[in-house]
Amino acid sequence: MTLPRIALTVGDPAGIGPEIVGRAMADARVRAVCEPVAYGPPDPRAFRPGVLSAEAGRAAYDTIVRAVADARAGRVAAIVTAPVNKEAFALAGLPWRGHTDLLAHLTGTPRVAMMFYSRPLRVILATVHVALADVPALTTRDRIEDLIRLSAAEMPRFGYPAARLAVAGLNPHAGEHGVIGVEDDREIAPAVGACRAAGIDVRGPLPADTVFIRAMRGEFDAVIACYHDQGLVPIKLVAFGQAVNVTLGLPIVRTSVDHGTAFDIAGKGIADPGSLVEAVLLAARLIAPVP
Numbered sequence: 001m002t003l004p005r006i007a008l009t010v011g012d013p014a015g016i017g018p019e020i021v022g023r024a025m026a027d028a029r030v031r032a033v034c035e036p037v038a039y040g041p042p043d044p045r046a047f048r049p050g051v052l053s054a055e056a057g058r059a060a061y062d063t064i065v066r067a068v069a070d071a072r073a074g075r076v077a078a079i080v081t082a083p084v085n086k087e088a089f090a091l092a093g094l095p096w097r098g099h100t101d102l103l104a105h106l107t108g109t110p111r112v113a114m115m116f117y118s119r120p121l122r123v124i125l126a127t128v129h130v131a132l133a134d135v136p137a138l139t140t141r142d143r144i145e146d147l148i149r150l151s152a153a154e155m156p157r158f159g160y161p162a163a164r165l166a167v168a169g170l171n172p173h174a175g176e177h178g179v180i181g182v183e184d185d186r187e188i189a190p191a192v193g194a195c196r197a198a199g200i201d202v203r204g205p206l207p208a209d210t211v212f213i214r215a216m217r218g219e220f221d222a223v224i225a226c227y228h229d230q231g232l233v234p235i236k237l238v239a240f241g242q243a244v245n246v247t248l249g250l251p252i253v254r255t256s257v258d259h260g261t262a263f264d265i266a267g268k269g270i271a272d273p274g275s276l277v278e279a280v281l282l283a284a285r286l287i288a289p290v291p
Contacts, residue, residue: 058094
């Protein structure tokens with residue numbers, strides 16, 4: 001049987017990416033499901049481990065561009081990315097804050113979303129790398145409704161043909177009917193109502209301090225979180241190192257790790273490749289349609 005070729009990009013070459021890519025490629029579980037192909041700069045030794053630089057940011061960008069081009073041309077069946085560094089991207093003069101918006105740009109995809117997948121919990125983010133002060137203005141009915149529809153369309157790929165979705169409230173206690181903020185009643189509730197009327201199994205806004213527990217107990221298949229830390233704190237608490245970052249909505253399969261470049265341990269030979277291995281295993285599953 002011919003195994004699919006999956007690209008593993010090293011991300012920022014000054015981070016732990018090169019190390020975990022090398023370890024993941026040698027992992028028997030990875031070799032059992034794919035032919036892994038490493039993508040990185042021509043000379044990774046040109047970058048000092050743990051040192052932030054514009055050159056490393058540009059090298060990470062160039063590597064991603066090459067991998068995406070090969071995926072779109074069918075030369076690889078999926079891409080799995082080690083982490084990039086947002087500061088290095090900025091130093092290199094790149095306008096993107098990370099993989100998600102860059103991949104949307106490279107593939108010409110107008111609507112994408114970041115999902116973190118793990119066995120105990122799945123979380124989808126309505127906003128990602130934006131300041132917390134900007135989140136309320138971005139939590140609009142249109143944004144939430146589009147995300148619910150995208151999530152419902154994408155979840156069957158993960159084995160949930162009629163996914164039960166929950167939307168976490170933006171404010172404490174989901175706003176207490178306007179007593180603690182107006183966004184939940186004014187923006188989120190109408191979006192949920194419109195999607196329910198369209199036949200999507202979604203509930204919300206629900207208090208964020210309990211909705212993730214309810215999902216882990218089996219009441220929901222995925223939770224839509226309004227902002228980065230609202231969603232990532234619970235999933236990293238229960239599945240750090242095993243969770244996988246997936247970009248929903250792309251015309252290619254892309255998965256990634258649930259952590260950053262870890263400059264503090266880069267080059268020390270102690271980085272854990274576990275999340276990258278899980279990302280490869282999930283990418284291999286997503287290549288073939290769920291029966």
